[in-house]
Amino acid sequence: MLVALAGGTGAAKLLRGLARVTDPARLLIIGNTGDDLDWWGLHVSPDLDSVAYALAGRLDPARGWGLEGDTFHCRDAVADLGGETWFSLGDRDLATHVRRTELLRGGATLSAATRVLTAALGVAARLCPMSDDPVRTRLRTSAGWLGFQEYFVREKAEAEVYEIVYEGAAAARPAPGILPALAEAEAVIVCCSNPLTSIGPILAVPGIRAGLERTGAPVVAVSPIVGGAPVSGPAGKFLAARGLPVSALSIADLYAPWLDVLVIDRRDTGLGPDLERRGVRPVLAETLMTDGAAEVALAGAALAAVDLEP
Numbered sequence: 265m266l267v268a269l270a271g272g273t274g275a276a277k278l279l280r281g282l283a284r285v286t287d288p289a290r291l292l293i294i295g296n297t298g299d300d301l302d303w304w305g306l307h308v309s310p311d312l313d314s315v316a317y318a319l320a321g322r323l324d325p326a327r328g329w330g331l332e333g334d335t336f337h338c339r340d341a342v343a344d345l346g347g348e349t350w351f352s353l354g355d356r357d358l359a360t361h362v363r364r365t366e367l368l369r370g371g372a373t374l375s376a377a378t379r380v381l382t383a384a385l386g387v388a389a390r391l392c393p394m395s396d397d398p399v400r401t402r403l404r405t406s407a408g409w410l411g412f413q414e415y416f417v418r419e420k421a422e423a424e425v426y427e428i429v430y431e432g433a434a435a436a437r438p439a440p441g442i443l444p445a446l447a448e449a450e451a452v453i454v455c456c457s458n459p460l461t462s463i464g465p466i467l468a469v470p471g472i473r474a475g476l477e478r479t480g481a482p483v484v485a486v487s488p489i490v491g492g493a494p495v496s497g498p499a500g501k502f503l504a505a506r507g508l509p510v511s512a513l514s515i516a517d518l519y520a521p522w523l524d525v526l527v528i529d530r531r532d533t534g535l536g537p538d539l540e541r542r543g544v545r546p547v548l549a550e551t552l553m554t555d556g557a558a559e560v561a562l563a564g565a566a567l568a569a570v571d572l573e574p
């Protein structure tokens with residue numbers, strides 16, 4: 265079994281590549297739920313949905329979230345009724361949140377609800393939320409304390425970030441299956457996601473870091489930072505808020521001591537010696553996934569980096 269730690273858009277692409285180079289049933293994906301929010305009375309899990317939609321071949325390519333070809337009539341009608349619409353739920357995407365909320369209200373765990381949704385989408389990989397308990401990323405910013413979506417979508421990631429916390433993490437338990445999967449994994453792949461707001465919440469769930477330290481499986485991460493900047497999103501601002509340089513070296517520092525290999529972009533060849541000094545083996549690859557072939561190539565490079573046949 266290959267265990268992957270995944271956040272939003274970057275992870276969705278890499279996992280789509282992985283599902284094409286190996287049997288998707290071999291994948292157990294630990295998904296970030298720190299971005300989750302209650303919207304229009306519905307439980308929305310953006311990072312779980314981006315991964316599920318990508319693996320179902322239905323992720324909207326232009327947005328990187330939501331369903332390809334979706335419409336937004338309901339959102340526009342909510343606006344006509346004076347409701348909030350800064351977070352856009354598409355009409356078909358809405359069904360996912362309606363069904364998830366119905367299952368949760370019926371007593372199902374988030375893990376169980378996710379199994380129902382991924383099975384209905386025809387996703388063969390196993391997608392687990394990092395926890396069935398609520399964990400929410402919150403940011404102390406120049407616009408006050410904000411939930412992740414308030415920061416990222418409503419405030420357009422423009423506010424200054426001073427601190428990032430994972431509310432509820434201390435009381436959260438790893439979702440069922442995660443710790444045994446880490447113990448038995450052939451390899452663990454940390455996707456090219458935001459290290460502080462996608463991977464950070466997963467690591468904040470008690471037991472998961474220890475599982476990564478204890479596993480006999482090689483742990484490989486794909487750097488979301490190329491040159492001195494993130495491939496996409498506000499990871500650079502978050503690293504700076506933590507006083508860390510915006511560099512792949514910070515990824516190695518944040519994932520120490522359990523990281524074995526870091527896949528970095530060819531443009532970052534010069535970081536090799538500094539990574540070796542940190543006890544992390546650098547592997548060079550093209551990490552900008554501009555099309556399906558690039559997703560497959562990077563996924564193959566990540567597997568090869570830990571000597572695994574696709």
Ligand code: FO1
Pocket residue numbers: 271272273299308309310311313314328329330350351352353354357413416417462
């Ligand atoms: N991102 C936006 O920039 N604007 C939106 O209105 C928006 C809505 C949305 C709805 C469902 C969903 O699954 C994701 C959505 N996202 C939107 C993306 C979301 O903010 C990010 O995918 C993650 O939270 C970042 O990892």
